[in-house]
Amino acid sequence: MHELSIAIEILDIVEREAAKHGAAVVRRVNLRVGDLSGVETESLAFSFDAVKGEKDLTRDTILSILRLPVKIHCIPCDGEFKGAGHMVVCPQCEGLDTQLLQGEELEIEDIEID
Numbered sequence: 001m002h003e004l005s006i007a008i009e010i011l012d013i014v015e016r017e018a019a020k021h022g023a024a025v026v027r028r029v030n031l032r033v034g035d036l037s038g039v040e041t042e043s044l045a046f047s048f049d050a051v052k053g054e055k056d057l058t059r060d061t062i063l064s065i066l067r068l069p070v071k072i073h074c075i076p077c078d079g080e081f082k083g084a085g086h087m088v089v090c091p092q093c094e095g096l097d098t099q100l101l102q103g104e105e106l107e108i109e110d111i112e113i114d
C-alpha cells in the first residue's frame with residue numbers, strides 16, 4: 001500500500017503546517033502529481049479520505065490532485081514535447097539528447113486553512 005504511506009505523509013506535513021499557522025481547520029490541500037511519479041491518484045485520494053477523518057483538523061479536508069503530463073526538452077533542437085517516459089526520441093529532430101522537464105513531481109503546492 002504505497003499510496004497509503006504517501007497519504008499519511010501528506011497528512012503529517014499538513015498538520016505541521018497547520019500548527020505553524022495556528023489553523024483550526026484545513027480546507028484543501030493542492031497536490032501536484034507527475035505522470036512518472038508512479039502514484040496511483042485514485043488510490044491516493046481513497047487512502048487520504050480513509051486517514052484524514054481521525055482528526056478535527058482534517059476531517060473535511062479536500063485533497064485536490066493536479067496531474068502533470070510528462071514534458072521533455074530536446075537539447076539539440078531546443079524543442080519541447082510531451083513524452084511517455086524517460087527514454088524518448090525527439091519527434092522534431094530524432095535527437096536522443098533529451099532532459100525531463102516535468103513528470104516526476106509529487107509535491108504539495110499549497111494548503112488552504114482557516
Ligand SMILES: [Zn+2]
Nearest residue numbers: 074077090093
Ligand atoms: Zn529535437
